[in-house]
Amino acid sequence: MSRRRGIMSEHFKEELAKELGFYDKVKEKGWGEITANEAGSMVKRAVQIAEESLTGDRT
Template sequence: MSRRRSRVMNEKFKEELAKDLGFYETVESKGWKGIRAEDAGNMVKRAVEMAKQGLVEGQYKK
């Protein structure tokens, strides 16, 4: 059985989170694979916090 991956966060939203968390320069130079696991975890935590607070509603639509 194959696993489907869904894109929960679009690129614009991920870029804004990376800027807010201070590692966007790494994303620009090395891509998303260049970030540390800790940074990825912090990005997810921040996205969840924002979703709980209702801050994401419609701001980052494709």
């Protein structure tokens, strides 16, 4: 069975974690230690960034 590739690059996830304030936790303990709320915040922000890039509305 092949391993599924992630949609977000590692770099992008790290940048989101930094922006959202929990990168230190990821760096120390790994992605498996983030909470469901933190993961949800990452997805929400990634969608927001994607929508902004489609509309050209960079803020």
